[in-house]
Amino acid sequence: MSMYRDIPFDGRFVVSNPGPQWTDSVAKDNGTFGDIILLDHIAEDDITANSIKTLEFYKWLVAHSPRRYDFVSKMDTDVWINAYGFWNRFLLPRMERNAVTGKLSSTVDRTIFGETYHSKSYDLVFPQGAMYTATWDMVALLASLQAQFNVITGEDMAIAVLLLKAREQVKFVNFRGTEKFDFDEADTRGDGTAWARPGTHPNATYHALVGSDPIAIHQLRSEVSFRKVAKCFYGQGIKTTPPQTASVTWKYGSWSTYWHDFWTLMGLSGQPGGI
Numbered sequence: 001m002s003m004y005r006d007i008p009f010d011g012r013f014v015v016s017n018p019g020p021q022w023t024d025s026v027a028k029d030n031g032t033f034g035d036i037i038l039l040d041h042i043a044e045d046d047i048t049a050n051s052i053k054t055l056e057f058y059k060w061l062v063a064h065s066p067r068r069y070d071f072v073s074k075m076d077t078d079v080w081i082n083a084y085g086f087w088n089r090f091l092l093p094r095m096e097r098n099a100v101t102g103k104l105s106s107t108v109d110r111t112i113f114g115e116t117y118h119s120k121s122y123d124l125v126f127p128q129g130a131m132y133t134a135t136w137d138m139v140a141l142l143a144s145l146q147a148q149f150n151v152i153t154g155e156d157m158a159i160a161v162l163l164l165k166a167r168e169q170v171k172f173v174n175f176r177g178t179e180k181f182d183f184d185e186a187d188t189r190g191d192g193t194a195w196a197r198p199g200t201h202p203n204a205t206y207h208a209l210v211g212s213d214p215i216a217i218h219q220l221r222s223e224v225s226f227r228k229v230a231k232c233f234y235g236q237g238i239k240t241t242p243p244q245t246a247s248v249t250w251k252y253g254s255w256s257t258y259w260h261d262f263w264t265l266m267g268l269s270g271q272p273g274g275i
Contacts, residue, residue, distance in 0.1 A: 129156030178213035182206035
C-alpha cells in the first residue's frame with residue numbers, strides 16, 4: 001500500500017470470524033493498524049469466502065462505513081494490483097472535481113469494472129472474482145438484493161444471479177487480457193524475473209508481464225511469485241519492459257504453454273472459456 005501512497009484509496013483486509021483462538025490477535029493487530037474489517041457473524045472457511053463473503057462485506061459497508069466511497073474494489077489475496085494504473089486509466093476519467101471544494105466525485109453509476117466471464121451452463125455474464133470494482137450505488141443495490149433473495153452460489157456469479165432475479169441492468173467495463181490475467185511462470189523469460197518471453201500472448205487470460213497495460217495480476221500463490229511481480233512495479237505503475245539479454249534463452253516451456261502457442265498460431269484461443 002505504501003508504494004501507492006499518492007493514490008487516494010483506503011486499503012482494508014476483510015476477515016470473517018477467525019474463531020476464539022485468533023480473536024485476541026486480530027483485535028491487537030486492528031488496534032495497531034486499524035485496517036481490518038471483521039465480519040464476525042460468518043465463518044472463516046473456503047465455502048463462505050467463495051460464496052457470500054463479499055456480499056456480506058457490502059452489507060457491512062452500507063450499514064457501518066463512516067464514508068460513502070465512489071468506488072469499492074474487491075480483490076483476492078493472491079492478486080497484485082497496479083493501483084496507479086487503475087486509478088489513472090479507469091477511475092479518474094470517470095470523475096469530476098468540484099470547482100468550490102476541489103473534491104473528486106464519480107460521474108458514473110450502476111457500473112462494475114472487471115474481467116467478463118460467461119457461464120455457458122446458466123447463460124450468465126459476471127465479473128471474474130479475483131478482482132472487480134463497483135460504484136457505491138451498485139454496492140448498496142447488491143447488498144439490498146442479497147438481503148431479499150439470499151443467493152448462495154459462487155461469489156462472482158452471485159452478482160449476475162441477483163441482478164437477473166431483480167431484472168436490474170448495469171454497465172460493465174471489461175478488462176482486456178493485457179490488463180487482468182493469471183500469472184504464468186512458464187511464460188517468463190527464465191531469468192528470474194516476471195517479464196514475459198518474446199513469444200508471449202498478451203491478450204490471453206494467463207501469461208507473464210509485458211507492456212504498459214497490466215492492472216491486476218492473479219494466481220500469485222507463492223511469496224516468490226508475488227515478490228517477482230512486485231519488482232516490476234513502482235509508485236507510478238508498471239516499469240518499462242526491459243530488453244531481454246542475449247545470454248538468456250527461454251527454457252521453461254510446459255506442455256500447456258506449447259498447446260497455447262499452437263492454438264494461437266492457428267488463430268484460435270487456448271484459454272478456458274468460463275464455467
